[in-house]
Amino acid sequence: MDIKDIIKPENIVYQKTKLFTEKPLSYCPGCGHGTAHRMLLEVLEEMNIQDKTVGIAPVGCSVLAYEFLDIDMQQAAHGRAPAVATAVKRLMPDKFVFTYQGDGDLAAIGTAETIHACNRGENFTMIFINNGIYGMTGGQMAPTTLPGMRASTCPFGRDTEIMGNPLKITELLAQLPGVYYVTRQAVHTPNAVRKTKKALRIAFENQKLKKGISFVEIVSNCNSGWKMTPNQSNKWMEDNMFPFYPLGDIKVPQLEKV
Amino acid sequence: MDIKDIIKPENIVYQKTKLFTEKPLSYCPGCGHGTAHRMLLEVLEEMNIQDKTVGIAPVGCSVLAYEFLDIDMQQAAHGRAPAVATAVKRLMPDKFVFTYQGDGDLAAIGTAETIHACNRGENFTMIFINNGIYGMTGGQMAPTTLPGMRASTCPFGRDTEIMGNPLKITELLAQLPGVYYVTRQAVHTPNAVRKTKKALRIAFENQKLKKGISFVEIVSNCNSGWKMTPNQSNKWMEDNMFPFYPLGDIKVPQLEKV
Amino acid sequence: MGELKLMKGNEAVAEAAIRAGADGYFGYPITPQSEIMEYLMTEKPYETTGMVVLQAESEVAAINMVYGGAACGRMVMTSSSSPGISLKMEGISYLAGAELPAVIVNVVRGGPGLGTIQPSQSDYFQATKGGGHGDYRMYVLAPASVQEMSDFVKIGFEMAFKYLNPVMILSDGAIGQMMEKVVLFDPIPRRTPEEIEKQCPWATTGKNANRKHNVITSLLLDSHEQEQHVFKLRDKYERMQKEDVKFEKIQCDDAEFLFVAYGSSARICQKAVDIARAQGIKVGLFRPITLFPFPSEELLKLSSQIKGILSVEMSLGQMIEDIKLAVECKIPVNHFGRTGGVIHSPGEVFEALKSTYLGG
Amino acid sequence: MGELKLMKGNEAVAEAAIRAGADGYFGYPITPQSEIMEYLMTEKPYETTGMVVLQAESEVAAINMVYGGAACGRMVMTSSSSPGISLKMEGISYLAGAELPAVIVNVVRGGPGLGTIQPSQSDYFQATKGGGHGDYRMYVLAPASVQEMSDFVKIGFEMAFKYLNPVMILSDGAIGQMMEKVVLFDPIPRRTPEEIEKQCPWATTGKNANRKHNVITSLLLDSHEQEQHVFKLRDKYERMQKEDVKFEKIQCDDAEFLFVAYGSSARICQKAVDIARAQGIKVGLFRPITLFPFPSEELLKLSSQIKGILSVEMSLGQMIEDIKLAVECKIPVNHFGRTGGVIHSPGEVFEALKSTYLGG
Amino acid sequence: MTEEIIIAGFGGQGVLSMGKILAYSGIMQNQEVSWMPSYGPEMRGGTANVTVILSDEMISSPIVNEFDTAIILNQQSMDKFEKTVKPGGILVYDPNGITRHPTRKDITIYSIDATDEANRMGNVKIFNMIVLGGYLKIKPVILIENIIKGLEKSLPKRHHGLIPENKNGVMRGMEIVKQN
Amino acid sequence: MTEEIIIAGFGGQGVLSMGKILAYSGIMQNQEVSWMPSYGPEMRGGTANVTVILSDEMISSPIVNEFDTAIILNQQSMDKFEKTVKPGGILVYDPNGITRHPTRKDITIYSIDATDEANRMGNVKIFNMIVLGGYLKIKPVILIENIIKGLEKSLPKRHHGLIPENKNGVMRGMEIVKQN
């Protein structure tokens, strides 16, 4: 059978969702931000809530998310997305609201806003891209940088004596009663991507049910910041990030009930 | 035996420590801040470290602590005492450094500074006065205000649906590897006061051993803010605060080792 | 005529917010303005008009909540006092950069630092010159009575939406804490979501099929775009200057000397004018009501008949710079004012005028 | 002569901090100044001079770490860029209120809001008028070369300790990012704890039997005390004006027109002067090096011979107010400048001069 | 008519609410009023004072430093405010706890044993109403029916039952005030 | 002598370091130098350019918008910078990937097949040194020994082993550059 017989509109089994704008993604080649965006949009598309969704972009590489996601979006000051989203959701409780933040944004400068939005049990979805580094500003140490891992502000590796241990903010948040669903996923393999999508779907369905915060961490590479090729960085992530940030559900209310 | 035969210098078994200044305490009658101050000073006196100690006062009723404690002190911006103390301790590692903060200061505006100083495992002592309210500003709701409890910004009682649940920040901090010792105490009965003093002693001894953060929460009344007499408020505290904030050790490294 | 009440300035702000049809208030306690949130929490407008009232975890969170709400086209506000306002500087710059409407109340206390909780006017520079970063301005209203604390909330929202710009109500502890009679304006119903979408087609209320997605941002990586954006802001500020300058002239017609003062100081100067007039000294009071845009043109006009200006501020002298620039340094301009929470009395102000311009 | 190096402005700041004997640096990453902390982390002065270098969790934490360090009499500093500096406003006001010495570097980018990462000078007001609350000022140095990025760190610390006041180095993205030759001053050893206690008897280093306890605070609940405190600050600012104004005059002797510009803009104007002079136009450049205290007296003196001033700033025009006040509105003062991250070229500046004052 | 009053004493003595009742009552008789507290950092204890202005004209400055009347309820306030009374003005004080009595000759001084009287009446809460009554006896700037209306306005509904005893206090104060 | 140069291309082509070597080398022969990058938000990819000024006098403005020399390494940069060369100046470019070649007549245009040459030499890393060599052939503003010294200064010690191949690149560039 000839290829051109396969490449016909009726045979399409996968294509980029229409919820992307026309703008090419500004992310570095191989960066997980793009995949995370795509899964998010696929969920919005499947739930048919594009017109009811407001997203909050952070300051970080994904500050430009609003250029790519064809939904109404706000760009929040560094670390303040949860505060911004709090107002958005409270003022428009019938909309779907999400934040999308990096590890510097969510777990360093935004710690107070993150903890308190979670503690208040605001009814929105938080998406947390943990790449263990400050991507946008050129690869500085993040709260989640691993011990011994190099970054531009710890060029000899994170020295936990001086710089402290990496912060597992996700595990902390899971303990707050206002937080309903917490999971940690990845987007570097087809399987991981599928699971991430499922998690995002649950997170948005929870919002419909007014369950409080649903928190989806996505461990991702920052191949530029890590100074590796994309595939190297994904391998490194499996070998080094996952042992410290194990993938899987952290708080699943269904299970709790059992 | 006549009273004047008892009241002789040689018979003194308890008096206010010399580490207080001459200034009368500005706190409301019956407020636990004064007792907490006294226990702190007694520990410094017993360890003979008045000349090696630097304290950080918060913004809150105890902002004026520096007027009463006869040690070198800094007054930090609202919520920032842990950041201030971080620099003090790192620049003078041979000094004893402590912060003294209220619940608004430590657990609301200062959440990020609290979590990150703890996470870095800074080697100082944190004293946390949890009175479930913003005393100084006239009794507004604090992150630790109990469900249903009244305050001037929740005059009909804290509604957890709108205002979120009280934040057990102490339990959260206890999980950070940089935090070595965590305990919750009170100062409303002689027994409680004695235990608090012991806890403070341990906290400062740990500092000598460079163990990281030692965190002493003191659940205390704010009888003015609660609109009760001091003794009523202490009773109310036992009946209402302690069930939610149970007294006792939360993280004791000695036990961990077993 | 609306309802007559005896109220604190702070309470008047809160009541006015409800009546103006505000959608949300986000704040953090600080003396001397905590009554604003306390009043709202007692009135519970969320059970009546549906207005959201939320105590934030900090001033930083509060201003960013305001950002989020304003970006949905909602009428939102916050209030604080000096140290808390300093913490909002980044957020205010973001609001200005993203062209969002919002009302921010500063009930000023004495600084710098933790300072004192007593009234002051030492945040004039911060309010008018942009305490945050970048080329931006707020529209700044300076109430001098409890009545104006109420009225300016309404005007503030009007201006915020007219210009899509943050508006500051620069009050002080005296006006916030004092009680006076106030005639409350009649309640205006909150706009419906449909009305909001019509009034604010730029708002992020959910992209429907009929329009492009709305984006609220202040990021323009291309510096030429950023420059165009800043020029657009400049044009807006110039338009404020043309269309919405506000001021008050009291006994200025025959004045040879002028007090220039705003807020509490203007009240005090008004009494000082009476004292002076009683002694036959021809003094007037020029009261800028908008501090930005500053009523420069009017002041310049007036200055031709004036021998000297005393800028009376509860600060070391900040507005005096705008006065000098306004009158183009053509007549003497001097400062008098107590600071650090001390309030000058009418007598002191009068004496200062005498010693400055009348040889004691 | 010291060591000659090719360095970025940001690197020069970091290297100078080590050489000046700084005790601590506390910062948070932000473009275009992250190289300062990166350089320090690479050089690891904590292993050599013992200088502490710490990446804080935020700009707010960083400025409060500076507060803590300064209160111990230590030489401490922080750096950031515009949005990050806005977040430091409360902390800076505290430093000023508590009279603490510290150096704060702002490598300015275009605002407002998130703006752009390109160079700008639109934080002039914030730096010079006090972006934070209350009556306070920073001593503000404006470097125009990598050499000055290095030198001003040393001078900055000297001034900070002379006046017990925060000092701002107001740079911009161009000077931060560009590389030039720099002659590094010879390293100065860090002061010993004993030296610090002697130099800073007010520092909180542990109360010993020989003195009262030291307290660092900016709280003065009694407003009369607060007023006295503010007057003390005012006297200090006046002393700066008398003793430590810095400026540079380039080809001003016979000038009929004047560029007034600082930082990057001054460099550009210098070239514009050359272009103008080549065409026989007598232009000079007056460069304020301290933006506060502003060199008003010198500029006034100079103005008698000048027909017109062009204030050249990478902003909508902020310093122009200080220029007008300085020359008492006696001669025309106009603004020219690109903003939002766009940098004017020498040619543009020259054309602006011509069209403003020479009929095109 | 313009009456500028300072009321000063301990926190907890009802200083601010006395001022509030005066101000509300002023409104009831169509006067212009202003009520300006001085607020301190302490929640309980400490001193409290309030400036109340009642006037038939627009009130320019709510902040004045000389008063027609000073109502003084503790020693610290006596030390601070005796000197601020305008020549020809009046000073009303409760001698309880006063160690240095007022000495000025250019003003008229009245005393009122309100603490004792309140104790005697078995209702310490009406202390401030007794003082208010004393003041109104000397300077009837407010009609008694307007005081009642003022009370109605300033007290929350659920406390309206207390109005009769408050009125009693006012009446009693009118009886016991005496010129020094 | 003052030479104002813009070097522009993709990120990753070594644009900034070529500028750095030039600047360091300038210092080696006692010149004044400035190196002014344009920095964008993207970490990888995107365009990069740097202005280098070498001069015997003090450099006033490090920011100029007309150049004596433009060294251009991709199409976007060609579109942006061809027009910024001063009349009489030079433009050096690598034709690889260029779809619209330069057309100005008032400047001298040189091309250098550096990409191909680097591939041929089996060392893509010396691409930028080949370009540099080409430029120096045309304008010998820097002596070759100072380039070596500049390399020594700008490369970390552990990379000094690479200097010979870099020098090779420079020499090769000198050979292959040609006027259009």
Next chain:
Amino acid sequence: MAKVKGAIVVDIEKCKGCSVCIPACPQEVILLAKEVNGKGYQYAYMEKPDACTGCVNCAIVCPDGVITVYRTKVEA
């Protein structure tokens, strides 16, 4: 048998009359005075001085630290 006798001295002017010491005393020694001090507070005093054992409980709970405790042994 040696009996322990105690006594407390309250710094009257600094006592705030908060009453916290009263329930803390196992011997019910303390009450508030009818009179007030210079700050207007009813201050604490030993109503049953003989009962005091000098156990210091009152002193360590006193928020203002205004109680000094004395103790001595007497032969019973």
Next chain:
Amino acid sequence: MAKVKGAIVVDIEKCKGCSVCIPACPQEVILLAKEVNGKGYQYAYMEKPDACTGCVNCAIVCPDGVITVYRTKVEA
């Protein structure tokens, strides 16, 4: 038996040559081209088109979403 045949179309100009799709393909269909696109990236292409089963693995891991996948059944 019906066999599944697949094919992918890469949006060449938007491909960034990151190679993430390559190990994601169980059939080892994909390689990077020698040529570069307009942005200078070597783009992905089907080196072994016959092996493609249209499993979409490559497409869902592609960070830039530039792969469209087609699948059809052919009778073997």
